[in-house]
Structure formats: structure tokens, C-alpha cells
Amino acid sequence: MMLLTRGEVLGHKRYSEHYHSLTIVAPEIGERITPGQFVNIKCGDGSAHILRRPFSVYRVHKRGGWASTIEIVFDIRGAGTRHLSQLRQHSSVDLVGPLGRGFALPTRRAHCLLVGGGVGAAPLFFLADELRNDGHRVDVVLGARSTRMLLNPIEVRRLASISRITTEDGSAGERGRVTDGLEEMMERCETEIIYTCGPHPMLEAVSKVCVDKEIPVQVAVEELMACGYGVCMTCVMPVRSRRRGKDEVEEEVIYARSCTEGPVFNGAAVLWNGAAEAVAKDQSELSPTGVPVRQSFVDTSGDEHAPPGN
Amino acid sequence: MSPVDLSVRVGSVELKNPVLVASGTFGSGREGANFLEVGQVGGIITKSMTLVPWKGKPTPRMCETPSGMLNAIGIQNKGVDYFVSQDLPWLLNSKATVIASIAGNTVDEYVKVADKLRTGARELAAVELNISCPNLEDRNNMFAHSPDATAEVVSEVKRALPRVAVWPKLSPNVTSLTAIAGAALEAGADGLSLINTLFGMAIDVESRRPKLAGVVGGLSGPAIKPIAVRAIHEVHRAFPHVPIIGQGGVTSAEDALELMMAGASAVAVGTHNFVNPRASVDVAQGIASYMQSHDIDSVVDLVGMVKLEG
Ligand SMILES: Cc1cc2nc3c(=O)[nH]c(=O)nc-3n(C[C@H](O)[C@H](O)[C@H](O)COP(=O)(O)OP(=O)(O)OC[C@H]3O[C@@H](n4cnc5c(N)ncnc54)[C@H](O)[C@@H]3O)c2cc1C
Ligand SMILES: Cc1cc2nc3c(=O)[nH]c(=O)nc-3n(C[C@H](O)[C@H](O)[C@H](O)COP(=O)(O)O)c2cc1C
Ligand code: FES
Numbered sequence: 155m156m157l158l159t160r161g162e163v164l165g166h167k168r169y170s171e172h173y174h175s176l177t178i179v180a181p182e183i184g185e186r187i188t189p190g191q192f193v194n195i196k197c198g199d200g201s202a203h204i205l206r207r208p209f210s211v212y213r214v215h216k217r218g219g220w221a222s223t224i225e226i227v228f229d230i231r232g233a234g235t236r237h238l239s240q241l242r243q244h245s246s247v248d249l250v251g252p253l254g255r256g257f258a259l260p261t262r263r264a265h266c267l268l269v270g271g272g273v274g275a276a277p278l279f280f281l282a283d284e285l286r287n288d289g290h291r292v293d294v295v296l297g298a299r300s301t302r303m304l305l306n307p308i309e310v311r312r313l314a315s316i317s318r319i320t321t322e323d324g325s326a327g328e329r330g331r332v333t334d335g336l337e338e339m340m341e342r343c344e345t346e347i348i349y350t351c352g353p354h355p356m357l358e359a360v361s362k363v364c365v366d367k368e369i370p371v372q373v374a375v376e377e378l379m380a381c382g383y384g385v386c387m388t389c390v391m392p393v394r395s396r397r398r399g400k401d402e403v404e405e406e407v408i409y410a411r412s413c414t415e416g417p418v419f420n421g422a423a424v425l426w427n428g429a430a431e432a433v434a435k436d437q438s439e440l441s442p443t444g445v446p447v448r449q450s451f452v453d454t455s456g457d458e459h460a461p462p463g464n
Numbered sequence: 465m466s467p468v469d470l471s472v473r474v475g476s477v478e479l480k481n482p483v484l485v486a487s488g489t490f491g492s493g494r495e496g497a498n499f500l501e502v503g504q505v506g507g508i509i510t511k512s513m514t515l516v517p518w519k520g521k522p523t524p525r526m527c528e529t530p531s532g533m534l535n536a537i538g539i540q541n542k543g544v545d546y547f548v549s550q551d552l553p554w555l556l557n558s559k560a561t562v563i564a565s566i567a568g569n570t571v572d573e574y575v576k577v578a579d580k581l582r583t584g585a586r587e588l589a590a591v592e593l594n595i596s597c598p599n600l601e602d603r604n605n606m607f608a609h610s611p612d613a614t615a616e617v618v619s620e621v622k623r624a625l626p627r628v629a630v631w632p633k634l635s636p637n638v639t640s641l642t643a644i645a646g647a648a649l650e651a652g653a654d655g656l657s658l659i660n661t662l663f664g665m666a667i668d669v670e671s672r673r674p675k676l677a678g679v680v681g682g683l684s685g686p687a688i689k690p691i692a693v694r695a696i697h698e699v700h701r702a703f704p705h706v707p708i709i710g711q712g713g714v715t716s717a718e719d720a721l722e723l724m725m726a727g728a729s730a731v732a733v734g735t736h737n738f739v740n741p742r743a744s745v746d747v748a749q750g751i752a753s754y755m756q757s758h759d760i761d762s763v764v765d766l767v768g769m770v771k772l773e774g
Contacts, residue, residue: 156498204685205528380526381738385491387540388526459569460538461597463661463682464488
């Protein structure tokens with residue numbers, strides 16, 4: 155159930171000098187949204203920049219004085235995020251949500267490793283809150299290019315049983331990328347499932363490790379979106395899907411909408427960059443955590459004779 | 465609000481109000497049902513459907529441009545069989561006025577889709593022909609760019625669906641719109657949809673790559689409204705008795721009225737559905753308010769009423 159609604163800004167703050175945070179009072183969305191889902195926000199009057207901008211929900215406050223508020227975090231990329239950074243308490247926000255399909259949570263107690271890069275780590279905070287509420291163990295790898303681009307590392311230390319921080323320039327934590335030493339981290343944490351969000355090359359690398367180790371991997375992708383609610387077909391990801399044929403289960407590659415079938419996908423089913431190798435060996439549908447495990451696959455060619463537009 | 469008469473006739477087709485949703489911008493109507501009652505929309509022009517499912521183009525499929533957007537979707541759709549068995553029953557059950565949009569790469573493909581629609585044809589208000597598609601039998605020239613190819617598609621589909629109104633959708637990317645319109649009308653078109661997207665291109669200067677994987681895409685949104693108004697005006701002056709379904713940059717009642725005063729009997733909201741999923745009903749309501757404040761009893765009295773002299 156998605157809604158077109160208005161929210162009111164309760165507060166604007168900063169995480170490091172790099173990230174802005176807006177807490178928005180939007181009860182109908184706050185009460186319904188789950189980790190990994192997003193909201194689509196109108197940024198400005200929509201005359202020059204016509205489209206809404208999608209944002210993951212960083213945190214939801216369901217109880218207490220801040221009940222029914224959602225928090226988003228962002229860095230300034232262009233006109234839309236610049237507009238949002240200028241909003242202050244009592245500003246009105248036009249938003250659509252909750253949108254998309256969020257993370258699949260384990261059906262039994264599990265060791266969960268959350269891997270986030272840059273602002274992509276945003277939805278993992280909401281996820282960590284929910285996982286911890288449900289009694290799961292949460293470990294975190296948080297990475298960024300440099301210290302100021304790390305999203306709330308102090309909170310990561312608080313939330314995680316084991317946490318690891320990486321920066322590409324070595325200005326905080328270990329020098330390197332989140333995927334460096336990922337396997338050791340998984341062994342140390344006895345990881346049973348990985349949740350990840352960030353740039354696509356990172357999601358691809360994490361998914362590869364998980365496929366090799368036969369660990370389920372849930373990735374939240376950030377594709378360009380025009381509508382955010384499933385009508386325009388701009389946001390598609392090539393994913394392997396299973397379809398029940400006449401006699402057997404058939405497999406095919408489909409362009410799935412990341413705004414509705416996603417933004418969370420099974421990382422093992424996504425065709426990353428069109429360069430994934432087919433992995434023949436079969437696996438059971440569900441891992442012990444109750445979250446699907448699957449392999450990757452081939453073929454991304456689009457339709458040759460489709461028209462330039464539309 | 466005292467009732468004003470918003471109903472219109474587009475040739476033989478009766479619509480409860482003159483505001484439709486444009487092909488490819490409202491999916492099959494199901495997603496939009498979260499935000500409005502599809503039965504209240506003037507008409508649902510479906511995503512273009514093809515004989516077999518089309519996968520569409522690789523991503524990125526869209527980019528925002530000043531007051532508009534470019535898209536290169538490649539008509540990703542599930543094919544006419546899916547439409548007939550799944551979408552059409554749902555739409556009819558929701559009391560929607562349905563206009564089926566057909567696309568293809570050969571005249572034969574258009575006709576075969578039309579054949580498959582025949583059983584449900586009594587329930588269809590009209591079919592729209594998306595002829596902005598490469599014609600495989602004519603070195604991939606667009607049907608819509610050739611008077612002969614346009615005429616052939618129209619007359620063959622008309623033969624397959626003699627009792628259904630057929631509205632070819634003309635491309636603005638031509639030298640003489642009236643020549644194409646004339647050919648379509650001579651071939652038996654019952655109305656004309658004006659306009660489809662304009663071909664455009666955008667380049668990322670950092671990577672020096674086109675912003676769309678399809679390189680060239682279709683421009684839509686407020687940026688193209690003046691072109692739509694001009695195109696409608698031109699065709700209406702040449703063929704004053706032919707109903708026109710105006711589309712291009714409609715975001716408000718004022719935009720819709722502009723297209724109607726240029727000569728459109730009805731309009732379709734396209735890109736703006738992405739921003740406001742309720743846009744079609746909001747625009748219809750805005751037209752009603754305009755009529756009340758200007759003492760106009762019937763919306764038909766506005767069609768083609770631009771004052772050129774005096
Ligand atoms: C499901 C989803 C969740 C998201 N969550 C967050 C979030 O929590 N915090 C956050 O800061 N951003 C998030 N994004 C990205 C955010 O939507 C873009 O940063 C925003 O649209 C940029 O708008 P702008 O007008 O400021 O910049 P623009 O001028 O539109 O773009 C500036 C640059 O950012 C790139 N860009 C635009 N949109 C995206 C995108 N969707 N993904 C990656 N790059 C993009 C453009 O290619 C361009 O190079 C999310 C995107 C999606 C699809
Ligand atoms: C993402 C997108 C997909 C579209 N798909 C189709 C399509 O499948 N068939 C078609 O005839 N027109 C298609 N169109 C064109 C629209 O129906 C409409 O004619 C055009 O966008 C101009 O109206 P607008 O400026 O209000 O969007 C599409 C437009 C967009 C933006
Ligand atoms: S953004 Fe339109 S279908 Fe996903």
C-alpha cells in the first residue's frame with residue numbers, strides 16, 4: 155500500500171560535515187514502512203527538475219516523543235538534494251511511500267552481517283534496529299572513501315556486535331574497501347546472511363563472495379527511477395527469475411523493476427554489469443535462515459528493434 | 465460544486481471526462497489504483513503491447529533534462545496475450561475506459577495483435593497505434609515517418625477491428641505532420657493522438673558517454689508542451705472535424721485547456737503521472753473549476769476555441 159502524502163520537517167541535522175539528515179513527520183508512512191523500502195520526495199516546485207527523488211529510510215521512530223517520524227540521510231549531489239538540505243523545521247514535504255520491497259528478514263535467529271558503502275549504508279541502520287529487536291545478531295562493515303564520508307560510525311559501533319570500518323584513503327579504520335577481508339569477517343562473525351547496500355560494483359563483489367560461500371545475500375540497489383511506483387519501466391535490473399513451466403521450473407532473465415520488485419534483490423540472482431558467469435551447480439531454494447540463496451546467470455542483450463524512445 | 469458536463473465524445477467514443485493517461489506512463493493501471501480509482505479516469509491508454517513480450521533496452525533508460533526527461537525503455541511489455549488474460553479483465557472489472565495501445569515492427573505484427581484483441585474488442589473504447597517503431601520491412605524507418613507505412617498500418621488494423629475506433633499516434637519528428645495525418649485519415653483513422661515523444665540525446669561530459677544506454681531517447685514533459693500545442697493547432701486547422709487526443713507536457717488544468725483550445729477533444733497526462741499519480745483526476749477537476757468560473761456548460765465548447773483574430 156503506497157500513499158501520496160504530505161509530511162512536516164521536524165528537524166534538520168548533520169552527520170559529519172558530509173551528510174544531511176531530515177526527520178519528517180509522516181505517520182501513515184512511518185507506521186507501515188519496513189527496512190529497505192524507500193520514499194519518493196518532491197524536491198522544489200518541480201518546474202526545472204520535474205521528477206521526484208528516491209531516498210531510503212535511515213530510521214523510523216515508532217515510539218516515544220518522535221513516534222511516526224521517518225529520517226532520511228543524504229549528501230548533496232545536485233539540485234534535488236540541495237533543495238532538501240535547505241529545508242528546516244516546519245517545512246512541508248510532498249512524498250510518496252512506502253515504496254518497493256524491503257529486506258527479507260531471517261525466519262529464525264541468525265547471525266546477520268550488514269555491509270554498507272557511503273550513503274548507501276543508510277537503510278542498514280533501520281534494518282539493524284529491526285534485526286536487533288527480533289533478537290538477531292548484527293555485525294557491520296561500514297566503508298567510505300574517507301572519514302567524513304563514513305555514515306555515523308559511532309552508531310555503527312553501538313549497534314554491532316562486531317564492527318569493522320574501512321576507508322579508501324586510510325583516514326579512519328582500515329585502509330581499503332569493504333570487500334577487502336570480507337571473508338575473514340564472515341568467518342569471525344559466523345555470518346549466515348549478508349545484507350548490503352551501496353554502489354553497484356560493491357554489491358556485485360559482495361554477491362560474488364556470498365555465491366562462492368553459499369550464503370544468502372540481500373542487496374538494495376539504487377537504479378535511476380522516474381516514477382518509483384512501477385509504471386514507467388526505467389528502473390529495471392536484469393535478474394534471474396524462476397517460472398513454473400508445464401513440467402518443470404524454467405529459468406529466465408527478466409528486467410525486474412527495482413522500484414517494485416526491488417530495490418532489494420537476491421544478489422545471487424542479479425546479472426551484474428551483464429558480466430556474470432553462469433554457475434551451473436544447483437542449490438536449495440532456502441538457506442537455514444529462511445532467506446533464499448541462488449546463483450547467477452547469463453544474457454543481457456536488449457531488444458534490437460525496439461524504438462529509440464518509450 | 466454544481467455539476468458541469470465533463471463528458472466528451474472523441475468521434476464515436478464517449479468518455480466520462482476529457483483527461484486520459486498516456487501510454488507507457490501509467491502501466492496497466494494496477495499500480496495507479498493505489499492512488500485513484502481507475503474508473504474515474506477519462507481513459508486508460510495502456511502501455512504499448514506487442515505480439516510477443518519485449519524485453520526492452522539495457523539501463524540507464526532515462527535521464528532528467530530541463531523541464532523534461534529522456535527515456536529509452538524500448539517498449540518493455542508482457543505481450544498481448546498477457547494483456548488479454550490478465551490486465552484487461554482487471555481493468556474492466558475496475559470499470560476503466562480502456563484504450564489498448566499496439567506496437568510492432570511489421571504491419572503483420574500490428575494486425576496479429578489486433579486479431580488477438582478482437583474477442584475483447586467490444587469492451588475496448590479504442591485502440592491507439594504506437595507507430596513510432598522501426599519498420600523492419602523498410603530499413604528500420606519509423607512507420608510514423610512515412611505516409612505510406614502509416615496508412616498501411618491504419619488500414620490493416622482497421623480491417624482487423626472494423627468496429628473499434630483506431631487512433632494512430634503521430635510522431636512530431638517529421639517535416640510535414642499534416643501530410644502524415646492526411647494519410648492516416650484517408651486510411652480510416654477515427655482520431656489522431658498527438659504527440660509522441662521527440663527524439664533527443666544527452667551526454668555525460670565526465671565519462672563522455674551518452675546518458676542513455678539506447679543513446680537516443682524520447683523527450684517528454686513540460687519541455688515539449690509548446691510543440692504539442694503547435695502540432696495540435698496545425699492538424700486541427702487542416703482537419704477541423706477530426707478528433708484529436710492531445711498529449712505532451714500536461715501537468716495541470718491550464719496545460720490541458722491549452723491543448724484543447726488548440727484543437728484537442730481530449731488530452732492525456734504522461735510524464736506528470738510520475739510526479740503526481742493522481743494527476744489525471746486532479747486535472748479533470750481543475751477543468752471543471754475553470755468551466756464553473758468561466759460559465760461554460762460543456763467542455764466541448766472549449767475545443768479549438770483559440771482566438772486567432774481580434
Ligand atoms: C531506492 C533508492 C534509494 C536511495 N536512497 C538514498 C539515500 O538514502 N540517500 C542518498 O543520499 N541518496 C539516495 N539515493 C540516491 C538519490 O535518489 C540521488 O542522490 C538523488 O536522486 C540525487 O538527486 P539530485 O537532484 O540531488 O542530483 P541529480 O542532479 O539528479 O544527480 C546528481 C548525480 O547523482 C547521480 N544520481 C542520481 N540519481 C541517482 C541514483 N538513483 N543512484 C545513484 N546515483 C544517482 C546522477 O547520475 C548524477 O551524477 C537513492 C536512490 C534510490 C533509487
Ligand atoms: C517512460 C515513458 C514511456 C512511454 N511509453 C510509451 C509507449 O509504450 N507507447 C506510446 O505510444 N507512448 C509512450 N510514451 C509517450 C507518452 O505516451 C506521451 O505521448 C509522451 O510522453 C508525451 O506526453 P508527456 O509529455 O505528458 O509525457 C512514453 C513516455 C514515457 C515518458
Ligand atoms: S521507477 Fe518507474 S517503474 Fe520503477
